[in-house]
Amino acid sequence: MKVTGRRSSPFPSWLRAGLAILRGPLRLFGNALYAASLLLVVAGCATRQAPGTFNEADLRARAVTASSQGASVTAAVLSAEDNRRMFGADVNKTGVQSVWIELQNRTPDPLWLLRPGSDPDYFSPLEVAWSVHTPLARKANARIDDHFNRLAFKNPPILPGETRAGVLFINPERLTRLLNIDLLQSKGLIPFSLFLSVPDDAADPHSGVISFSYPEAGITDYKDLAALRAALERLPCCASDARGTARGDALNAIFVGELPDIAAALVRRSYRRDAQTVDALQHVFGRGPDVVLRKQAQAGAPSTWLRLWLAPIRFQGRPIFLVQAGRPVGGRFVPRGAKGLVLHEDVDEARNLLVQDMMYSGGLAKLGFITGVTPASMTQPRTTFGGARYYTDGLRATLFLATRPLSLADVELLDWAPYLEVPDPPAGKVSHR
Numbered sequence: 001m002k003v004t005g006r007r008s009s010p011f012p013s014w015l016r017a018g019l020a021i022l023r024g025p026l027r028l029f030g031n032a033l034y035a036a037s038l039l040l041v042v043a044g045c046a047t048r049q050a051p052g053t054f055n056e057a058d059l060r061a062r063a064v065t066a067s068s069q070g071a072s073v074t075a076a077v078l079s080a081e082d083n084r085r086m087f088g089a090d091v092n093k094t095g096v097q098s099v100w101i102e103l104q105n106r107t108p109d110p111l112w113l114l115r116p117g118s119d120p121d122y123f124s125p126l127e128v129a130w131s132v133h134t135p136l137a138r139k140a141n142a143r144i145d146d147h148f149n150r151l152a153f154k155n156p157p158i159l160p161g162e163t164r165a166g167v168l169f170i171n172p173e174r175l176t177r178l179l180n181i182d183l184l185q186s187k188g189l190i191p192f193s194l195f196l197s198v199p200d201d202a203a204d205p206h207s208g209v210i211s212f213s214y215p216e217a218g219i220t221d222y223k224d225l226a227a228l229r230a231a232l233e234r235l236p237c238c239a240s241d242a243r244g245t246a247r248g249d250a251l252n253a254i255f256v257g258e259l260p261d262i263a264a265a266l267v268r269r270s271y272r273r274d275a276q277t278v279d280a281l282q283h284v285f286g287r288g289p290d291v292v293l294r295k296q297a298q299a300g301a302p303s304t305w306l307r308l309w310l311a312p313i314r315f316q317g318r319p320i321f322l323v324q325a326g327r328p329v330g331g332r333f334v335p336r337g338a339k340g341l342v343l344h345e346d347v348d349e350a351r352n353l354l355v356q357d358m359m360y361s362g363g364l365a366k367l368g369f370i371t372g373v374t375p376a377s378m379t380q381p382r383t384t385f386g387g388a389r390y391y392t393d394g395l396r397a398t399l400f401l402a403t404r405p406l407s408l409a410d411v412e413l414l415d416w417a418p419y420l421e422v423p424d425p426p427a428g429k430v431s432h433r
Contacts, residue, residue, distance in 0.1 A: 003205055007245070009154050015261060031188070044220055045209070053422075054082070054086045056100075062096045062199070063076035063100075064076070064195070066194055068191075069107075070106040070337055071103065071105055071111060072103070072104040072108055073102070073181050073194065074104075074137040075096075075100065075181070075194050075392065076100050076182050076196060077097065077100075077177050077196050077197070078099065078100060081200070083098055086167070087132070087147070087148065087151070088147075090129070091132065094128065094131040095172065096123050096131070096171070097170055097173065097177070097198075098168070099118075100166070101165065101166065101167075101168060101179075102163065102164070102165040103165075103183070104226070105159065105160055105162050106160070106161070106162065107160060107190075110157035110185070111153070111158045111183045111184065111185050112158070112185075113181065113183060114182040114183070115155070117180045117181065117191075118179060118181060118267075119171055119267070120269075120270050121171055121296070122171075123171075124169070125148040125149050125151075125167075127147065128148060128169045129149075132144060139425075143189075149168060153168055154166060158183075168317075171272065174273065175198055175273070176197060177196040177198055177307045178193065178194075178195055180193055180400075181194070185202065188405070189404070189405045191264065191403060191405065210310060219314055220314070221314040221316070221317060222315050222316075223314065228256075228315050229370055229398075229416055231313055232254055232313075232320075232396070233370050233396075235251070235254075235284075235311065235322055235372060236251060237372055238251055238373070239251060239324060239383075240283050240284070241281065244283065244286070245298075246384075247382070247385060248281070248283070248385055248386070248392070249307075249326055249343055250347050250390065251284065251322050251373065251396070252323070252324065252325055252347055252351040253306075253324075253351055253397045253399065254320060254322060254323060254352075254396060254397070254399065255320070255321040255323055255401060256315050256319075256320050256321075256398065256399065257319070257399075257400060258319065258401075259319060259402030261402055261403050261404070262363075263363035264361075265404065266293055266361070268361045268404075269295065269357040269360065270296050271293040271294065271295060271304075272293060272296060272355075273292065273293055274292060275292035279305070279307055281386065282307055282324060285312070286311040289309060289324075290310050290321075291307075291309060292306070292307050292308070293305070293306045294306075295357070302327070303323065303327060303331050304327050304350055305326055306324070306325055308324075309322045325350040325353075325354045326343050326344065327343075327350045328341040328342060328344060329342045329344050342386075342387075343390060345378075347392050348393055351395075352397075353369070353399050354397065354399075355399065358391055358399050358401070359411060362405040362407070363399070363401045363402060363404040364401060364402035365400045365401065365402035365406060365410065365411065365412070367398070367399055367411055367412070367414065368398045368412065368414030368415075368416040368417075369396065369398065369416055369417045369418075369419040370395065370396050370414070371396070372394075372395075373395065373396055374394055375392060376390065376391045376392050376394075378391045395419060
């Protein structure tokens with residue numbers, strides 16, 4: 001007998017009923033997924049528009065130029081509008097700062113730009129191009145890559161008589177950009193340090209590199225090392241609170257040298273300007289820090305901070321900065337942007353790491369240690385007004401910075417307070433020097 005009608009389903013009735021119930025939500029989910037993909041495409045297209053007409057004249061009007069040994073550098077930081085006109089997107093929003101440079105080679109030798117001198121963590125043009133890619137648009141993304149590659153600074157050797165311009169992509173700095181340019185030639189290195197205004201921050205009243213200065217009559221200039229050492233040992237041992245009634249963190253280092261040389265050495269070791277609210281609580285000479293830098297470590301987390309105060313003394317005409325070197329409890333494992341950072345107890349470790357960084361920076365000319373911070377042992381640590389506790393051998397590192405490049409063999413160790421042969425470290429502390 002022939003049976004006609006609907007074929008029987010291999011699935012039980014309860015499963016068929018469940019699928020019928022889910023069919024509606026599944027259809028809605030599929031539609032939502034499709035709509036989301038369309039939104040991604042639209043969002044990608046909105047992120048990057050076609051580049052507009054770009055005129056280098058505006059850049060040149062605010063650019064800074066320097067010349068040395070037959071080479072010339074002209075540089076300017078791109079504004080958000082510059083980025084949109086040049087690249088079709090404001091790449092600053094991706095955490096990158098684009099800097100236009102022009103190099104002229106009037107030497108008899110080829111020159112190579114050493115990018116890590118500008119930023120050890122610099123970005124390649126294709127990295128930045130990827131950040132503004134349009135989802136699901138392969139051909140459009142290839143055009144974006146080509147456009148970024150064409151505008152980026154090319155790094156084959158710059159031949160004698162040649163002029164080359166292009167864009168470097170580096171980590172951002174606010175207010176004022178210190179740009180190191182290291183040009184390698186057959187007989188050595190031609191270094192430049194330029195301070196560039198950041199256009200979108202130019203209206204900030206504190207946009208200068210150092211906003212504080214002393215009247216010339218209030219500055220004492222020391223001519224010999226013995227007199228300088230005595231003056232440095234008389235400087236405050238510690239910061240204070242805003243009222244000047246309670247002790248803050250130890251002032252455990254000193255920089256001696258021109259600001260471009262100091263800044264260049266710090267940038268080469270990944271220190272960047274990064275002032276936070278907690279820094280302003282520390283006062284020296286009646287004010288908060290003039291400059292704050294942090295060394296960027298894994299995942300961008302700051303591992304060391306440096307707070308600098310311009311001192312009312314000089315050495316042979318060169319400025320002197322009193323420095324507070326410290327590390328947070330947790331070091332590089334502290335999440336980026338974490339609040340309530342606490343000073344790590346071993347402040348000598350932060351000081352020693354700074355010394356070693358400056359040795360490897362290629363800018364350290366002389367190093368000496370002086371007294372000036374009262375020793376404190378692990379069993380009897382000192383407590384700051386913020387509640388942090390620290391111990392120290394009481395020595396203050398004095399670092400003389402010069403125009404790089406210098407090698408480790410060039411560093412002169414001053415015969416001041418003994419450091420490498422400290423006879424008795426603070427009780428309970430093991431020396432690892």
